Amino acid sequence: MTILFAGDPHRNFSPIIRACLARFPGTLIVLGDLDCQRPVTKELSPIMAAGWNVRWILGNHDCETEIAYDNLVTDYPEGDIGFRVVNLDGVRIAGLAGVFKPSVWYPRSDDGSQQIDLPRYRNREEFLAAQPKERSWRGGLPLWHRDTIFPDDVDRLAEQSFDVLVAHEAPSSHRHGFAVIDELAASGGARLIVHGHHHDSYAAALSNGIAVRGLGLAEVWPLPRDGG
Numbered sequence: 001m002t003i004l005f006a007g008d009p010h011r012n013f014s015p016i017i018r019a020c021l022a023r024f025p026g027t028l029i030v031l032g033d034l035d036c037q038r039p040v041t042k043e044l045s046p047i048m049a050a051g052w053n054v055r056w057i058l059g060n061h062d063c064e065t066e067i068a069y070d071n072l073v074t075d076y077p078e079g080d081i082g083f084r085v086v087n088l089d090g091v092r093i094a095g096l097a098g099v100f101k102p103s104v105w106y107p108r109s110d111d112g113s114q115q116i117d118l119p120r121y122r123n124r125e126e127f128l129a130a131q132p133k134e135r136s137w138r139g140g141l142p143l144w145h146r147d148t149i150f151p152d153d154v155d156r157l158a159e160q161s162f163d164v165l166v167a168h169e170a171p172s173s174h175r176h177g178f179a180v181i182d183e184l185a186a187s188g189g190a191r192l193i194v195h196g197h198h199h200d201s202y203a204a205a206l207s208n209g210i211a212v213r214g215l216g217l218a219e220v221w222p223l224p225r226d227g228g
Helices: 015-021 043-050 068-075 122-127 150-160 179-188
Strands: 003-006 027-030 053-056 086-087 093-094 163-168 194-195 201-206 213-214 220-222
Touching: 015 027, 015 043, 015 220, 053 213, 093 150, 093 179, 150 179, 163 179, 179 194
Parallel strands: 003 027, 027 053, 093 163, 163 194, 194 213
Antiparallel strands: 003 220, 086 093, 201 213
């Protein structure tokens, strides 16, 4: 089965649709920042009608407005692979949705020091318990934290086994990446990390031997037949 990864569309779905329709139907995995201005099932209706299985993870732009959120999460929740592992024709793919935020957890030092702040909250329950009730949105996290990565999210994924890690954030192969993503991939036994967010198209390898593929804006890349 064909597995295609797509970099952040940012509302431009045309290159992704063309790439899918040029291939035999399989699974498309979008790496966040769809920023849908209409329901994603309408945006991608040509490929879904052709038999493509569409999966996605949240990016930061998908939680900037209620419109973008509802046109993705509310419209097509069954496509969400964030913080879970799915088996696609024998390939186990883990989804690390969203981004790290200093108000919760930011496991990187940007000032050149070796000091990394400890997490402020380990999970959504701790975070919500510390917030005023008026910050709640639809009975849960504020909209702008629906894309936040919590330490417990990473820990739960690290306990599972997977072949490929898809993430919005980048691992340490990117200048703005996070070593904690390297560690997560290694814990799961992954051979490959595919990420978006920074709109940089590149191939690299981590020091632990795991391959990395960063995707540009609406760039489409097929999983190699050997799975990485």
